[in-house]
Each structure stands twice: as C-alpha cells, then as structure tokens.
Amino acid sequence: MPTRKDRSSPVAGLLGGSSRDPDAPPPDPKRAPGEERNELMRLAVVAAHQLKSPMASVQTIHSLLLGGFVGPISPRQRELLEKANASCVRGTHVVSDLLRLRSLDVLSSDDLVPHNLAATFRTAVERVRSLAETAQIHLKDRVDLENPDACWILADPGSIGEILLVVLENAIKYTPREGDVSVRLFEQAPGEGEPRPSFGVEVVDTGIGIPTEALPRLFTDFYRAPNAKAQSQDGTGLGLAFAARAMALHGGTIRLEPADTGGARALLLFPLAPASVLGAHAPLLIAGRRAYSRRVVVIGGVAAGSKAAARVMRLDPDAHVTVLERGRFLSYAGCGLPYYISGTVRDQAALLSSPLGDVRDSAFFHNLKNVTTLDRVEATRIDRERKVVTARNLVDNAEMELPYDRLVLATGARAVKPPVPGVDLDGIYTLHGVEDAEAIRSALRSSSAKEVVIVGGGLLGCEITESVALRGSRITLVEREGNILGIVDPEIAMLVERHMLSRGVKVLKDTEVVAFGGNARVHHVSTSDGRRLPCDFVILAAGVVPDVALARRAGLEIGPTGAIAVDRFQRTSDPDIWAAGDCAENYHLLTQRPVWIPLGSTATKQGRVAATNVCGGEEVFPGVVGNIILKVFDVNIGCVGLTERDARLAGFDPVTTIVSGPDRDHYLPTASRIVLKMVADRATRLLLGLQGVGPGEVVKRIDVAATALTARMDLDTLAQLDLGYAPPYSLAMDTILIAANVLRNKIDGMYQGISSLELHRRMKAGEPLLLIDVRLPAEYGVSRLPGSRHVPLGSLRGRLQEIPRDRPLVLIGKVGLRAYEAALVLRKAGFHEVLVLDGGLDAWPFEVEQL
Numbered sequence: 001m002p003t004r005k006d007r008s009s010p011v012a013g014l015l016g017g018s019s020r021d022p023d024a025p026p027p028d029p030k031r032a033p034g035e036e037r038n039e040l041m042r043l044a045v046v047a048a049h050q051l052k053s054p055m056a057s058v059q060t061i062h063s064l065l066l067g068g069f070v071g072p073i074s075p076r077q078r079e080l081l082e083k084a085n086a087s088c089v090r091g092t093h094v095v096s097d098l099l100r101l102r103s104l105d106v107l108s109s110d111d112l113v114p115h116n117l118a119a120t121f122r123t124a125v126e127r128v129r130s131l132a133e134t135a136q137i138h139l140k141d142r143v144d145l146e147n148p149d150a151c152w153i154l155a156d157p158g159s160i161g162e163i164l165l166v167v168l169e170n171a172i173k174y175t176p177r178e179g180d181v182s183v184r185l186f187e188q189a190p191g192e193g194e195p196r197p198s199f200g201v202e203v204v205d206t207g208i209g210i211p212t213e214a215l216p217r218l219f220t221d222f223y224r225a226p227n228a229k230a231q232s233q234d235g236t237g238l239g240l241a242f243a244a245r246a247m248a249l250h251g252g253t254i255r256l257e258p259a260d261t262g263g264a265r266a267l268l269l270f271p272l273a274p275a276s277v278l279g280a281h282a283p284l285l286i287a288g289r290r291a292y293s294r295r296v297v298v299i300g301g302v303a304a305g306s307k308a309a310a311r312v313m314r315l316d317p318d319a320h321v322t323v324l325e326r327g328r329f330l331s332y333a334g335c336g337l338p339y340y341i342s343g344t345v346r347d348q349a350a351l352l353s354s355p356l357g358d359v360r361d362s363a364f365f366h367n368l369k370n371v372t373t374l375d376r377v378e379a380t381r382i383d384r385e386r387k388v389v390t391a392r393n394l395v396d397n398a399e400m401e402l403p404y405d406r407l408v409l410a411t412g413a414r415a416v417k418p419p420v421p422g423v424d425l426d427g428i429y430t431l432h433g434v435e436d437a438e439a440i441r442s443a444l445r446s447s448s449a450k451e452v453v454i455v456g457g458g459l460l461g462c463e464i465t466e467s468v469a470l471r472g473s474r475i476t477l478v479e480r481e482g483n484i485l486g487i488v489d490p491e492i493a494m495l496v497e498r499h500m501l502s503r504g505v506k507v508l509k510d511t512e513v514v515a516f517g518g519n520a521r522v523h524h525v526s527t528s529d530g531r532r533l534p535c536d537f538v539i540l541a542a543g544v545v546p547d548v549a550l551a552r553r554a555g556l557e558i559g560p561t562g563a564i565a566v567d568r569f570q571r572t573s574d575p576d577i578w579a580a581g582d583c584a585e586n587y588h589l590l591t592q593r594p595v596w597i598p599l600g601s602t603a604t605k606q607g608r609v610a611a612t613n614v615c616g617g618e619e620v621f622p623g624v625v626g627n628i629i630l631k632v633f634d635v636n637i638g639c640v641g642l643t644e645r646d647a648r649l650a651g652f653d654p655v656t657t658i659v660s661g662p663d664r665d666h667y668l669p670t671a672s673r674i675v676l677k678m679v680a681d682r683a684t685r686l687l688l689g690l691q692g693v694g695p696g697e698v699v700k701r702i703d704v705a706a707t708a709l710t711a712r713m714d715l716d717t718l719a720q721l722d723l724g725y726a727p728p729y730s731l732a733m734d735t736i737l738i739a740a741n742v743l744r745n746k747i748d749g750m751y752q753g754i755s756s757l758e759l760h761r762r763m764k765a766g767e768p769l770l771l772i773d774v775r776l777p778a779e780y781g782v783s784r785l786p787g788s789r790h791v792p793l794g795s796l797r798g799r800l801q802e803i804p805r806d807r808p809l810v811l812i813g814k815v816g817l818r819a820y821e822a823a824l825v826l827r828k829a830g831f832h833e834v835l836v837l838d839g840g841l842d843a844w845p846f847e848v849e850q851l
Contacts, residue, residue: 115155118148121185124164136177144186153270159246166239175207198269205263219244293318299379300410301325304581307607309371315615321371326378382554406614413544413582422516427537444471453535457484461541480512488691494845559585561596568620570610580606587623591650625709638702641689653682657742658839660815661735663696665727672696675843678739685714701736754835770807774822783848793818808833816840
C-alpha cells in the first residue's frame, strides 16, 4: 500500500504540501514523521480559514441584502447579487475540494484503522437521500451481505465517507428528473493474484453517461467531461480526483464505465482487512458472531436513546448495543431546528455534530462507540415473553427480529395535528425533526412565501416566529387559549405578546382553526371567528404528545400523564425494559406527582440514568422542576417551578410579586431590562417558581431559581445567597434577591402590592381608584396610565394635602422602587389603603397614554 512519501500532487504543491521546493532546506532528520504530519495538518487548517472565511463573510452580506434586511433592492440589483453569491458558492466549493485533496497528503497507511464499511455505506446513502428527493431522483439502495457487522476494512473513516459521497452526488447530479440511481454494497471473492476478498460498492445511474474520449481523463485534476460541463456549470473537476487518490491510499480501486442503463456505472473495491490487525473485531469477522455480556436494544436514536447507547458501551464494553431509529438522523439537536430554519445555523450538519465537530451518524456510533445503528428502521412489536423486538426496514419493508436482554424505549414524542378538514394538504408542516425543518426552510426560500400562518402560540409556536420573520414573511399566529405561551402566567405572556406585535406578528387569541382551504395545496385558513386568513404555507405548532403506541401494544403501564410510567430508576412495569426521554413520565420535585415536561436536557439525563441501571447500577433520576427557556426575537423568556395558577391547583397558597430592573449595573452600556415574577407559598415561605422576560440576562436568574427549588430553599435563604457581583455581569443586590425580599415584605405585611392584571380589572370595573405616578416629570411626559395623577416622589411630602384620604391609592413608578418609597411616606402620614403596582410601568402589559 502506498505511503505518503510515494505520492506527489499538484494540489499539494499549491497549498504548501509534499511537493518540496528544490531550493528549500532539507527536512529536519530529528523531526518525527508524526510531527511533520501534524505541522502539515496545522497549515491546512490555516489555509482553510484564510480562504473560506472571507468568502463566508461575503455570502453573509449577500444573504442580508437579498433578504431585504438592509432595505429594498431592485430586480436588477437582485439579479447581480444572486450571480455574485453563486460565484462565492462555487469558490467555496473549489476551496473545499482543494483542501479535501490536500488532506490526503498528510495521511499515511499508518493512519488507517479497522472500520466498518457497512455503517459508512448506510450513512452516505441517507446523507444524499434528501438531495435525490429534491432532484426527483429515485434512489434505491441494497446491502447484499450475509453479515454487515463483519464488513471490516482498514481505512481513514472520514475519507471513506467522502469517497462514497463524491460518487453518489455525481450520480444524482447528472441524472435527469424521474431518473434512477441504484447503489449496492456486496462482497466479492478474491480474483487471480488477489490475497483476500473485497467489499464492493456499485453505483449505477440513468444519467447523461460518459463519452468514450473522456474515460482516460476522468480522474485528472480539474477535468470535467464535455457533456457534464454542458449540463451544469457547477463543478470543480476535483471530486473524482480525490476519490481515485483516496482509493489508492486504501489499497482499493475505482472504475467508471458506461452502464447498460445508458448512464454511468461506478465500481469501488475495498480489500477486506486482515484478521491480524482487527484486534477485538477479529472474532466478529471470522466467526460471524461473538459472545456478549448482554444484548441491549434501544428504540429511538435521538437525545435519550443515543445517550443511553453510548453510556452502556462505556460501562460495559462487552455489551452488544443496537439502536433502531425510524428517521434518517441520529442524535440531532432538535432544539436548534428553529435556528437552522432562520439561517442562524447555516449547515444542517452542525445540528448533527458533537461539540468536537464529529458528525453523529451511523459511522460515528459504530467506530467511536461500537454501537450498531439501524436508521430508517421502525420497531413494530415487542414480544416480552420471547424478549424479541420485531422491526421493519422503511426502505424495502423487510422485517427483522432483534433479541434483547435489556430494552430501552426512547420513542420520544409526536407532533399534534388538529383533526380539522384539509390538515393533510400540501404546504402544511409540523416541526418535529430535521426533515420538517428542511422542508420549512426550503419553503421560506421561495419568493412566494409572503404570508405564513402559525397554528399554536405555545413554546414552539412563539419560538418559530423569529425564524420565519427573519426570512421576510408576514406572520399570523393563531392561539385557541386566552393567552399565548401557557407555560407562564398572563402578566409575562402579555409582555411577550406585546413584543411580538412590535415586530409585526399578528396574534389572534381565543381563536381556533376550523379548516384549511385549498386544492392540492393550502391556500387559506378558516377560523372560529369567521376569518379567512390567506397563506402561502402553514406551520402546525399545536403541541406534542408522548409517543407510546409501541409501549401500549406491549402491555406496558401508561401513567396518568399519558406517558410511559417509570420508577425513579427509569424502569417500566417490565423489569427488563426502561424508558427515557419524551416518551416517559417525569417526577415533579415540588408537587411530588408525575408530570410530563418534554425537554432535550431531561431526555439526555434520563438516558444516562437508564443506561447505568441497564448495566446493573442503582442510579436514581431525582425529578424535575420544569426549567424552560426560549428566545423570541431579541427577548429572553424563562420559567421554572410552578406558575401562580399551577401552585394554586397543587394546593399551595401562592403569594407573588413582579419586579423589574437591569440585568447588570445600570451605568454600563450593556445593561438591559428584565422583568421577573416570583411565586412562593405563604405558609411555609418556600420558593415555588420564577418567570422572567426581557432583553437582558433572564436565564441566569432562572437557573439560580432552579438550584434554589431543587434545594427546597425558602425566601429567607434565597434572599441571602452569595451571588457573584461585578458591574459587567450583575448587580450588587441582584434582581432575583430583590424579588425574594419583596415577597418577604409582602408576607410580613410590610408591603402591599397589586398586580397589573388586578389593577386593569379594577380600572375597567370603574372602581374609584386614585392612580398616583411618582416618576420624574420627563418620564411622566412620555407615557403614563390613563387617568393617573402626577406627584413626583421628591415633592410628595409637601403635597400630601392634595391627596384624598377616602379613596384607595395605587402608586406607580418605573420599576416599583420609588412607588414603594412613596407608599412608606403615605402610610406614615396616615393613609391606609395604599397599593404599589408590582413591577411598575416597565412590567405593565396593557396600553398606555403616549404623547
């Protein structure tokens, strides 16, 4: 097999590789080969950043201009910008291909490791499947191997995946619409003079074919066949050059020839790895099977499932773990989907990558975790007596049986589709997976995507508004309840709504969707109040429910929340089956009752606990306090624990307050406003919950409250927490501590507040309240509550005679502090019914008078 010193490359010379300048000094004989490879790799990374970063910056500017974010552009300007952007894209592709070629010059045979080709084959096929669907190409794949687990070669894992992608993408690219691309993995017996069998990958298409005169030059740098150039200007001529050199590095061969279909046939042969170098994999290769400490099947391969699988293999390397995932993508960042739709996350692969940059696909789990993953495979039945899972391959409908010793259910949740006429029309999307996100992102790219209706104003519905708005669409949000964002109390939800309205989002509350209209594609949405909302497409964000169909058919106990009932060890009613993630119930630390709160963070932790106990441990999942955070445009929202409503339903006697203030010292230009609502129990003084909203750092306060709730702190302990202080980060008396102190004063009778909701209700009822605004004249002159009287705090003592003593007083400040000071003055002067507006005008969610 060739080594690095046997190869030369014009590309390597171009990028500073192995083609050495004859006048340059000879290499340092004291430098180890590994050090030289590391230095070359470092230079390649530097080159990548130097070449790609400016192009990425230019593309970002193009996107801003084309999206209309810096003002309208004329049709001619759009045409020129689109051409310039296309050139940047082509330039980026050239750089990527050059660097891909360059990477082979820092790779030697010493870098090749045992690698399962079947896992990479499955991953490569799934990575191009969406490309084939977009191009309306019929992609068929087949594995003709008796035992795919024995498909071992010596390889650089990253290069093998790239080789397969180059060949598959070429076949799709040069095949007309409604054409066929078939790909097959098979084993080939050794031919004459060949020491061992090979594994082959065959790709056959019905595309434009290969001219005879082009065959000798197909693997030459920058060469493209004449018919390929005529069909597409997009191409560098470096993909096949890379594939040929990479195959040679692996001791394999690649051949391209005309196919009987009229298109092209590519044949790649990889030699079987010698048993002498396979180590732990040798028994699997030679005997076709091996003895395992336990067989673990995990159903569901996203957050909880992938975590459980990886944890089992860490605890028990001799286990055999198989993950079944009915989707195409494993362990993806579901919470990042809105940011992929908006374009904040530019590359889909980023959602599938680990923090270190590894794409968490089948090859990743097989090579790094020794986990077998079967994607596009759906579990259909659990036979608890035989301990067998029956599954169906969604590509070819073939059935299989997988025996297990331990089973982990991580089937997640499914999106709710309201049972109304027309819900299955084209152009109606849910957002519950990478495929959904890709479809919505594609729809938003269309110039006709101007009117979008979002059904559901909950967590996902509010979060997705920003992603859609950033693409330039007008949004109507339809919510059947009286307020959006039901995870928080109305005072906080109305502040969020007010911000959404300021960003152009139309919000319809107390409104239900009764029908979707259109022929093949949705055209309008009909609502319960008689409206007919025109739309180009619809996003259903009506919520999710636990996916428990498989567990229910297996006879497992379903809890009162509708999710799978589990004990504190994540064990189901069957002692050999565990459940984790969005399909499983949680335990609420405050109510001490089962609860269902689907969160990726909880799923990951539950998956870890389940895996520990699968391997014989006794780890307890303690429960949750419901820590939920989100971002809507440029405001942050968070809640943890119980809302006022939920606290009352749980049997507590809730006392609440709302405070407003900066998230760091006010004199810093980075200071931003936050509004917090705190809930505590009157009798025990225990903290019950915290909600927050604002452009400032809300999440820090929510996390402090989560810690306090988990520790069962009362208000007196919370108010004395030793939180970090420095002007760029926080306040000397943080806003969360101020809220705790206000609640202490309320419970002790030292402070009487009134919420914005209660004040608004009493004002509408015509009660004889006297609203006294104690802010500065300049503040009062800008905005104020209707009917309020202006008495600045500084002049209050000298104007007491102006204030009637026979009416309830409500004092109004900006954030509530000056109003509290004014209340102390008035009470000392003998006024009895004196209330302070909680949170001041900064937390007032209703209309105000403005000059």
